[in-house]
Amino acid sequence: MAPAVPKPREPFEARIEGFTHDGRGVTRVDGKVWFVEGALPDEKVVVRPTGGKRSYSLGVAESILEPSASRVTPHCTAFGVCGGCALQHLEYPKQLSFKKANVVENLEGAGVTVPEKILELQAQPWAYRRRARLGARLVPKKGGVLVGFRERNKSFITPLSSCPVIHPSVDRVLVKIADLISQLTIPDRIPQIEVAAGENGTALVFRHLSPLTPGDRTILRGFGTQEQLLIYTQEKGPETATPIDPGATPELFYTLKAFDLNISFSVTHFIQVNGAINELIVELAVDWLAPDKDSQVLDLFCGLGNFSLALARRAGRVLGVEGDASLVKKAGENAAANGVANAEFEAQDLFSDALSDWDPGTFSHVLVDPPRSGALEALKTICTKAAPNALAYVSCNPATLARDAAYLTGSGGYRLASLAVADMFPHTTHVESAALFVRAP
Numbered sequence: 001m002a003p004a005v006p007k008p009r010e011p012f013e014a015r016i017e018g019f020t021h022d023g024r025g026v027t028r029v030d031g032k033v034w035f036v037e038g039a040l041p042d043e044k045v046v047v048r049p050t051g052g053k054r055s056y057s058l059g060v061a062e063s064i065l066e067p068s069a070s071r072v073t074p075h076c077t078a079f080g081v082c083g084g085c086a087l088q089h090l091e092y093p094k095q096l097s098f099k100k101a102n103v104v105e106n107l108e109g110a111g112v113t114v115p116e117k118i119l120e121l122q123a124q125p126w127a128y129r130r131r132a133r134l135g136a137r138l139v140p141k142k143g144g145v146l147v148g149f150r151e152r153n154k155s156f157i158t159p160l161s162s163c164p165v166i167h168p169s170v171d172r173v174l175v176k177i178a179d180l181i182s183q184l185t186i187p188d189r190i191p192q193i194e195v196a197a198g199e200n201g202t203a204l205v206f207r208h209l210s211p212l213t214p215g216d217r218t219i220l221r222g223f224g225t226q227e228q229l230l231i232y233t234q235e236k237g238p239e240t241a242t243p244i245d246p247g248a249t250p251e252l253f254y255t256l257k258a259f260d261l262n263i264s265f266s267v268t269h270f271i272q273v274n275g276a277i278n279e280l281i282v283e284l285a286v287d288w289l290a291p292d293k294d295s296q297v298l299d300l301f302c303g304l305g306n307f308s309l310a311l312a313r314r315a316g317r318v319l320g321v322e323g324d325a326s327l328v329k330k331a332g333e334n335a336a337a338n339g340v341a342n343a344e345f346e347a348q349d350l351f352s353d354a355l356s357d358w359d360p361g362t363f364s365h366v367l368v369d370p371p372r373s374g375a376l377e378a379l380k381t382i383c384t385k386a387a388p389n390a391l392a393y394v395s396c397n398p399a400t401l402a403r404d405a406a407y408l409t410g411s412g413g414y415r416l417a418s419l420a421v422a423d424m425f426p427h428t429t430h431v432e433s434a435a436l437f438v439r440a441p
């Protein structure tokens with residue numbers, strides 16, 4: 001039987017003692033832990049209870065009686081409701097300290113010795129999102145079509161007239177997108193719009209659950225021309241994303257200037273969300289690994305070749321490995337288009353149960369950039385078979401980085417030599433970090 005949820009209580013005053021990794025204040029009342037949305041450490045707040053379980057309670061900060069010195073006025077009027085950002089009320093420099101503490105706590109909790117100096121990579125904290133998924137919903141009683149991010153912990157859409165973190169080419173048309181969907185014959189059948197901004201244009205991919213009429217297509221095409229946006233429609237899975245004007249739709253790209261690379265991508269392909277931070281992380285990883293013409297480099301979870309192609313500018317040979325065959329193909333095309341002849345790409349499921357049978361050969365250097373679930377299976381194979389001298393690990397989840405680092409610094413035979421925290425997702429609680437492991441003496 002599910003534990004009984006405590007009865008809602010009256011609002012009460014509390015002093016906030018801590019901060020969770022997802023940005024909620026923590027307090028204790030009568031020995032019970034409360035997680036309080038919108039509260040910062042050291043603040044005295046009025047907590048309005050919202051629910052909970054037997055072992056903890058949930059609330060929101062209804063008013064702030066004694067604000068923290070780090071509290072700032074959020075930039076966005078939808079902050080607190082919109083699920084896109086969680087930290088706009090915390091002054092920006094403190095956000096990175098909070099993320100750094102998250103990485104350190106996870107690593108130390110897993111028994112990994114952390115270097116004294118931790119690098120911080122930051123770029124401008126607004127208008128950085130070049131990849132996003134906007135939700136859309138027809139809600140007649142709220143005035144029509146709503147377009148925005150989902151509400152925090154809910155499936156409702158927060159209608160946005162503006163968004164300070166999304167790419168400016170999309171920010172300026174948020175209201176117009178809602179109007180545009182209202183004009184279609186199926187305003188209730190467009191659940192989401194994918195955003196992909198390259199350096200040569202921005203694409204909007206309209207997912208539609210019912211067929212579009214020729215008239216709908218004309219309206220979408222007209223919008224694209226008027227707003228100078230590339231319009232795509234998507235009937236089913238990501239592979240069905242199709243430009244509405246195939247002849248007039250260039251392929252999007254971003255650049256890695258330090259390596260003289262143009263990386264092309266399809267609108268539904270994975271690209272790192274924040275272009276400026278991506279460039280800094282790629283430069284850092286290449287710097288850390290410092291490959292030369294005698295180096296053999298393995299790039300696991302290589303995607304479009306973001307790290308592989310940069311590494312190939314310095315190394316003798318690079319092998320990029322990736323699970324998505326369309327990304328593998330694109331990585332090969334990116335190599336050819338950039339005149340990179342020393343990089344190859346291979347499709348491999350790096351979470352496969354049969355990974356222990358896979359033998360990529362020996363490599364002097366390895367880079368891993370896995371999804372949130374980490375890379376433990378792949379690392380076990382790599383440490384025994386590829387046996388690199390140095391391994392750079394780029395992570396979007398401090399918990400799996402810590403687990404994998406514990407393996408690498410334990411039976412893997414490596415030591416954590418350098419650590420960096422990068423603000424890939426300012427104002428959110430997402431944490432990007434990078435770690436360099438070198439063979440322990």
Ligand SMILES: C[S@@+](CC[C@H](N)C(=O)[O-])C[C@H]1O[C@@H](n2cnc3c(N)ncnc32)[C@H](O)[C@@H]1O
Nearest residue numbers: 301302303306322323324349350351369370371
């Ligand atoms: C964080 S992204 C990194 C991509 C690339 N390194 C970059 O910088 O753009 C993680 C990558 O892991 C790939 N991936 C996810 N599951 C996988 C699997 N089971 N086997 C291999 N690759 C996988 C995704 O397709 C994605 O390209």
